[in-house]
Amino acid sequence: MSVFRKLLDKIVGDGTPPGFTGTLDEEESVAESAECRSGGHLVATSLGLWVPTDDGPRRIGWHLISKATWGNGELVVTEADETGTAGDAVLLADRTPRRYPLVNPGKLPHAVHRRVTGSIRSRHHRDLPGGGAWFVQRKVPGQDGIVLQVRPDQGTDEDAVRTVAAEVAAKIREALQ
Numbered sequence: 001m002s003v004f005r006k007l008l009d010k011i012v013g014d015g016t017p018p019g020f021t022g023t024l025d026e027e028e029s030v031a032e033s034a035e036c037r038s039g040g041h042l043v044a045t046s047l048g049l050w051v052p053t054d055d056g057p058r059r060i061g062w063h064l065i066s067k068a069t070w071g072n073g074e075l076v077v078t079e080a081d082e083t084g085t086a087g088d089a090v091l092l093a094d095r096t097p098r099r100y101p102l103v104n105p106g107k108l109p110h111a112v113h114r115r116v117t118g119s120i121r122s123r124h125h126r127d128l129p130g131g132g133a134w135f136v137q138r139k140v141p142g143q144d145g146i147v148l149q150v151r152p153d154q155g156t157d158e159d160a161v162r163t164v165a166a167e168v169a170a171k172i173r174e175a176l177q
Helices: 003-012 108-118 158-176
Strands: 030-035 041-045 048-051 058-061 065-071 074-086 089-094 098-101 120-128 131-139 146-152
Touching: 030 108, 041 108, 048 065, 065 089, 065 108, 074 108, 074 146, 074 158, 089 158, 108 120, 120 158, 131 158, 146 158
Parallel strands: 089 146
Antiparallel strands: 030 041, 041 048, 048 058, 065 074, 074 089, 074 098, 120 131, 131 146
């Protein structure tokens, strides 16, 4: 961390809300935050969304938020887990959506929407045996380049997903050379 940033943080703070116990990365900056009715805060930063958990705040990278919706005073976040790879593609599976009722949302819902959609470079859905899959190219905060993520629909044949994901990743790699 630069000397200037350390001094600035001492004088004006790092932008985190009072009582926030998460540890920001050196180059991570706060965009918006809001208090949750159930305790803790949602904190949108340059690298992801900090959410309250029983073990303390945890950051979800923007590239691992499949969906975030705002309505009726709560932000609903669907987080994805990386479940494997197929060639250069990363396979994902969505977790159960989590609801975060907010005391005073301010600009947080807009900031989350902007960051999630801003990480997407392209996306399309492809029909596959037993269902289909979303193919999404995303920017990962703090890293160079784009990652291909593949999120199969429930019931889709896993072997078909892996095969097509590897083929698509190879074609993208060839196109970039």
